[in-house]
Amino acid sequence: xxxxxxxxxxxxxxxxxxxxxxxxxxxxxxxxxxxxAAAEEQAGLSQVMPLADKFTAVKQGTxxxxxxxxxxDRQDKLIGFVFKSGGKGYSSVIQSLTGMFxxxxxxxxxxxxxxxxxxxxxRVTEEQFTGQFKGQNSMDLxxxxxxxxxxxxxxxxxxxxxxxxxxIKELIKNDK
Amino acid sequence: xxxxxxEFTKGIIKENPTFVLALGLCPTLAVSVSVANAIGMGIAATxxxxxxxxxxxxxxxxxxxxxxxxxYIVIIxxxxxxxxxxxxxxxxxxxxxxxxxxxxxVVNCIVLGRAEAYACKNNLSRSFFDxxxxxxxxxxxxxxxxxxxxxxxxxxxxxxxxxxxxxxxxxxxxxxxxxLVIGLLLGLFNLLKExxx
Amino acid sequence: xxxxxxxxGSPHIHKPESVARIMWTVVISLIPxxxxxxxxxxxxxxxxxxxxxxAAVLTELILGLCxxxxxxxxxxxxxxxxxxxxxxLPSEVPLWLPIVGAVFSxxxxxxxxxxxxxxxxxxxxxxxxxxxASWPKYMTTFTLPFNLDAVTSATPLAALKEGKVLExxxxxxxFLGKHGxxxxxxxxxxxxxxxxxxxxxxxxxxxxxxxxILTTGVFVYIFGGDKLxxxxxxxxxxxxxLILGAFFMATDYVATPLTARGQLIFGVGCGLLTAVIRLWGxxxxxxxxxxxxxxxxxxxxxxxxxVRIYGTx
Numbered sequence: 001x002x003x004x005x006x007x008x009x010x011x012x013x014x015x016x017x018x019x020x021x022x023x024x025x026x027x028x029x030x031x032x033x034x035x036x037a038a039a040e041e042q043a044g045l046s047q048v049m050p051l052a053d054k055f056t057a058v059k060q061g062t063x064x065x066x067x068x069x070x071x072x073d074r075q076d077k078l079i080g081f082v083f084k085s086g087g088k089g090y091s092s093v094i095q096s097l098t099g100m101f102x103x104x105x106x107x108x109x110x111x112x113x114x115x116x117x118x119x120x121x122x123r124v125t126e127e128q129f130t131g132q133f134k135g136q137n138s139m140d141l142x143x144x145x146x147x148x149x150x151x152x153x154x155x156x157x158x159x160x161x162x163x164x165x166x167x168i169k170e171l172i173k174n175d176k
Numbered sequence: 177x178x179x180x181x182x183e184f185t186k187g188i189i190k191e192n193p194t195f196v197l198a199l200g201l202c203p204t205l206a207v208s209v210s211v212a213n214a215i216g217m218g219i220a221a222t223x224x225x226x227x228x229x230x231x232x233x234x235x236x237x238x239x240x241x242x243x244x245x246x247x248y249i250v251i252i253x254x255x256x257x258x259x260x261x262x263x264x265x266x267x268x269x270x271x272x273x274x275x276x277x278x279x280x281x282v283v284n285c286i287v288l289g290r291a292e293a294y295a296c297k298n299n300l301s302r303s304f305f306d307x308x309x310x311x312x313x314x315x316x317x318x319x320x321x322x323x324x325x326x327x328x329x330x331x332x333x334x335x336x337x338x339x340x341x342x343x344x345x346x347x348x349x350x351x352x353x354x355x356l357v358i359g360l361l362l363g364l365f366n367l368l369k370e371x372x373x
Numbered sequence: 374x375x376x377x378x379x380x381x382g383s384p385h386i387h388k389p390e391s392v393a394r395i396m397w398t399v400v401i402s403l404i405p406x407x408x409x410x411x412x413x414x415x416x417x418x419x420x421x422x423x424x425x426x427x428a429a430v431l432t433e434l435i436l437g438l439c440x441x442x443x444x445x446x447x448x449x450x451x452x453x454x455x456x457x458x459x460x461x462l463p464s465e466v467p468l469w470l471p472i473v474g475a476v477f478s479x480x481x482x483x484x485x486x487x488x489x490x491x492x493x494x495x496x497x498x499x500x501x502x503x504x505x506a507s508w509p510k511y512m513t514t515f516t517l518p519f520n521l522d523a524v525t526s527a528t529p530l531a532a533l534k535e536g537k538v539l540e541x542x543x544x545x546x547x548f549l550g551k552h553g554x555x556x557x558x559x560x561x562x563x564x565x566x567x568x569x570x571x572x573x574x575x576x577x578x579x580x581x582x583x584x585x586i587l588t589t590g591v592f593v594y595i596f597g598g599d600k601l602x603x604x605x606x607x608x609x610x611x612x613x614x615l616i617l618g619a620f621f622m623a624t625d626y627v628a629t630p631l632t633a634r635g636q637l638i639f640g641v642g643c644g645l646l647t648a649v650i651r652l653w654g655x656x657x658x659x660x661x662x663x664x665x666x667x668x669x670x671x672x673x674x675x676x677x678x679x680v681r682i683y684g685t686x
């Protein structure tokens with residue numbers, strides 16, 4: 001019985017020290033982690049909407065999921081929207097960030113995360129593919145050529161962008 | 177002093193955790209796609225190995241034998257979480273490319289293996305050099321594998337293109353390529369060992 | 374060869390068969406398909422094949438000398454590996470591709486395991502899968518037959534996978550090889566001629582090829598159509614690498630089961646895997662993966678179909 005108590009005490013002590021240490025490290029790094037995530041988000045946003053000066057997130061519901069971002073220029077004029085979309089590719093969900101002007105034209109897209117076949121599906125991240133989206137109408141994307149040998153991945157990006165653009169348009173209409 | 181140096185160098189070649197002990201192969205297979213990943217993983221693992229070796233050799237007389245494994249795991253997990261939080265704060269890109277494999281250092285057999293086989297039986301300075309040697313050996317092995325894989329799989333080293341017009345051998349960027357490279361290197365190590373004896 | 378392993382009481386009859394003799398006959402049996410490939414896709418097909426064969430033979434020679442083992446170059450197995458690898462490539466690939474593939478086939482697919490008779494996988498297919506994973510761009514770009522401008526075209530199976538209708542290809546075209554594909558797999562007529570020679574010489578038995586093709590056909594007939602029992606089984610048998618695979622690669626002596634019962638299991642397994650990959654898998658063609666997967670199961674099949682020694686349990 002005394003043995004048991006000693007074991008429990010030892011383990012509890014070690015856990016206590018560990019917890020204290022982790023709390024300290026968390027307090028030190030926590031703000032930095034948030035700042036890094038925010039900076040990364042900003043970098044992604046301004047990459048697909050280079051003209052914008054600042055972005056505000058449009059959130060919904062109690063859990064505050066971000067629906068889309070509004071992009072403003074220096075004079076605080078609304079110049080466009082940025083939204084995230086994801087579509088099932090060949091072996092993963094391909095997530096992309098799209099910047100869109102109010103008239104529906106695309107200002108740029110960026111692939112955020114994917115896990116496709118190297119040499120085929122992975123090529124959707126290349127400028128040769130993403131660059132084609134610039135200036136396209138987000139409703140039909142007729143001018144975007146799918147990559148040879150990687151049609152599934154290419155269409156996953158295109159379809160998810162088109163579908164999400166339609167949803168966002170509806171939301172914006174209701175907003176007004 | 178000479179003994180301590182020996183403790184350090186044995187982890188690099190004679191008892192290399194990857195090529196001789198064949199421990200911790202899961203992260204080795206997964207993160208050796210690029211040299212940058214390998215260095216990040218190596219540093220994180222060395223930090224954990226060093227930290228846990230020091231603490232465990234310090235408290236080895238205090239921990240009852242029958243509950244030593246949960247104690248070790250708590251100590252190791254603490255260091256892993258510290259490493260993960262620091263990586264998230266100071267190098268988010270590296271953290272994203274390593275993903276789940278940083279928290280998984282907790283179950284890396286090299287770390288628990290050294291705690292169980294060495295740190296709990298030896299004093300502070302010896303455990304320190306043992307942990308450092310093992311960490312460096314693991315890091316060097318990772319860098320060797322990832323250099324071969326990154327060069328063949330993408331024609332680059334640390335993100336710099338080395339040979340213009342090289343057609344990347346994509347298979348080396350995939351898990352199958354990792355198995356191929358590790359298998360051939362293990363064979364090479366065994367061949368060298370055979371030659372020496 | 375199939376039943377020559379039975380040891381019985383004397384008198385014994387000596388036959389002038391040897392590994393080299395069998396292998397060179399297999400080489401001869403592959404020549405009609407090579408000629409057909411050259412006629413259909415032009416001289417490039419010949420260069421690709423020669424590059425693969427030369428690289429395979431040289432690798433075997435160099436590795437043989439380095440490891441100081443008996444040099445096995447002249448038994449023709451390396452030549453067969455080279456030819457079969459080339460037969461699984463499109464004709465317009467750059468010439469370094471078959472060379473790298475052949476070196477990989479011999480070095481990793483065969484020599485690493487201990488050389489002739491020790492490899493667990495068919496070396497040519499190991500090389501092909503390596504090339505497929507490494508340079509998919511080259512491996513999936515096929516050219517139209519009889520077209521010197523190298524116009525790219527999809528193989529019939531790839532077109533089917535992308536949901537295109539294939540009205541312009543007749544069964545006769547498929548049989549003669551007038552469609553895009555790998556250089557040695559397209560002309561079924563030439564392949565069957567070669568296979569006939571091997572059958573007449575009794576170098577291969579009917580077990581694996583027959584069950585393999587039958588299983589694929591039946592499975593596709595049942596599940597390949599819009600509703601059950603309406604699949605285009607003849608199309609699936611005549612297109613892709615099924616005939617080449619079934620007669621020349623699934624019948625590899627080393628990596629396939631020894632007993633007739635084991636060979637039947639092997640053939641059915643290959644057929645099922647091929648049909649499943651073709652109908653529901655990511656790739657349009659599954660012959661090479663099917664054969665490799667079944668190669669891996671060969672030791673188990675052999676263990677469970679072993680002939681019981683008389684008087685033992």
